Amino acid sequence: MSKIPVSSARDYTVELRVRRFNPEKDSAPWWGEYTLEGVSPNDTVLDLLHRVKWTMDGTLSLRRSCAHGVCGSDNMKINGANALACKMLVARLANGKNPVSIQVEPMAGLPVLKDLIVDMEPFFEHYRSVLPYFINDEPPPADGRERLQSPEDREKFDDTTKCILCAACTTSCPSFWADDRYVGPAAIVQAHRFIYDSRDQGYEERLSIMAEQFGVWKCRTIFNCTNACPRDIEVTKAIAEVKMSITTGKV
Amino acid sequence: MTTITGTPSEGVTTRIARLQARTPLERYGYLFMRLSGVALIVLAIGHMMIQHVLNDVHSLTLEFVRQQWTSWGWRTYDLFLLIFAISHGFNGLRVVLEDYIHNPRTVRFVRWFLLIFTIITIVWSAVAIATFDASIG
Numbered sequence: 001m002s003k004i005p006v007s008s009a010r011d012y013t014v015e016l017r018v019r020r021f022n023p024e025k026d027s028a029p030w031w032g033e034y035t036l037e038g039v040s041p042n043d044t045v046l047d048l049l050h051r052v053k054w055t056m057d058g059t060l061s062l063r064r065s066c067a068h069g070v071c072g073s074d075n076m077k078i079n080g081a082n083a084l085a086c087k088m089l090v091a092r093l094a095n096g097k098n099p100v101s102i103q104v105e106p107m108a109g110l111p112v113l114k115d116l117i118v119d120m121e122p123f124f125e126h127y128r129s130v131l132p133y134f135i136n137d138e139p140p141p142a143d144g145r146e147r148l149q150s151p152e153d154r155e156k157f158d159d160t161t162k163c164i165l166c167a168a169c170t171t172s173c174p175s176f177w178a179d180d181r182y183v184g185p186a187a188i189v190q191a192h193r194f195i196y197d198s199r200d201q202g203y204e205e206r207l208s209i210m211a212e213q214f215g216v217w218k219c220r221t222i223f224n225c226t227n228a229c230p231r232d233i234e235v236t237k238a239i240a241e242v243k244m245s246i247t248t249g250k251v
Numbered sequence: 252m253t254t255i256t257g258t259p260s261e262g263v264t265t266r267i268a269r270l271q272a273r274t275p276l277e278r279y280g281y282l283f284m285r286l287s288g289v290a291l292i293v294l295a296i297g298h299m300m301i302q303h304v305l306n307d308v309h310s311l312t313l314e315f316v317r318q319q320w321t322s323w324g325w326r327t328y329d330l331f332l333l334i335f336a337i338s339h340g341f342n343g344l345r346v347v348l349e350d351y352i353h354n355p356r357t358v359r360f361v362r363w364f365l366l367i368f369t370i371i372t373i374v375w376s377a378v379a380i381a382t383f384d385a386s387i388g
């Protein structure tokens with residue numbers, strides 16, 4: 001990633017375009033256009049949306065919680081690519097230009113409920129379908145303490161533990177856009193996290209879910225998921241590992 | 252939001268049983284695409300080299316083919332190229348179409364149609380390769 005020039009001057013002007021839709025009033029989505037003066041290059045897109053909501057148009061609806069890239073609730077399409085609004089700096093989008101044009105839309109592939117808020121239920125339904133929880137029916141070790149694991153075994157699924165379920169990967173995936181019965185990259189990342197955990201015993205079930213018609217085979221290695229992930233998880237690689245395990249039977 | 256419980260819900264359990272019983276078409280399809288893809292890299296590049304690099308396209312006449320097909324080795328080569336290229340191509344087309352066609356009955360129709368088309372194309376061309384009379388000259 002290129003270095004962003006840091007400056008605290010509030011000398012940017014942003015031409016912000018936001019995809020708006022209120023199902024109770026609008027028959028079709030429309031573009032809300034807002035000119036914001038005195039923007040700092042260190043402001044995030046979330047800061048801009050807050051400014052619109054708090055000082056210009058209180059009806060603008062969006063999801064966010066932590067504002068620090070941890071909770072994964074404010075993924076949206078920013079200048080055409082999925083990103084967390086709270087992590088995307090104006091400086092990165094400015095690219096040396098001032099005024100800066102920024103376009104914000106809800107993520108694709110999920111039904112829009114209002115403005116930037118989409119219905120996440122289809123996404124979480126896929127998430128739940130991969131049994132995203134620890135399965136081990138054996139009694140815990142005799143000393144009653146933790147089930148141990150070597151650092152090498154931990155390393156196998158380290159990358160996929162970083163997922164915050166923001167849906168940036170799944171909603172950037174053309175296979176998911178084409179057919180939302182596809183379980184999607186995020187659910188595969190979650191399955192990966194448990195399949196390769198040496199303490200977990202549910203891998204056979206999970207692999208058989210992954211091997212179904214709308215599991216990993218729907219992945220066409222487009223790599224949009226890997227590009228979109230705000231946690232830099234190598235999503236396509238994780239999917240490839242699951243495909244390999246299904247083919248060879250080895251975990 | 253629905254809470255996640257410690258054991259699979261009944262829906263999920265029945266789903267798993269159903270899935271395990273199903274033939275893993277996509278799994279073998281995927282493996283087939285990888286393996287035939289590797290075969291095609293060798294076969295198609297070899298074919299390209301012979302027809303377009305080592306030989307001038309303008310000399311690609313019936314006589315050229317006749318001479319090549321006096322050897323059963325080359326006939327076998329072309330037969331493999333034919334089988335892999337057609338089946339790899341049509342399976343790829345099936346996969347692309349199934350991304351966008353969601354009606355199960357249409358999907359079934361597309362599958363059978365492409366399968367029959369693939370078999371007819373391969374058999375028909377294989378007969379041509381096998382029965383070609385290389386002695387005419």
Ligand code: SF4
Pocket residue numbers: 072162163164165166167168169170185186189225228229230231232233235
């Ligand atoms: S894998 Fe990355 S992009 Fe996908 S849901 Fe998890 S954090 Fe978001």
Ligand code: FES
Pocket residue numbers: 064065066067068069070071072073074075084085086087
């Ligand atoms: S608000 Fe939590 S990740 Fe952006």
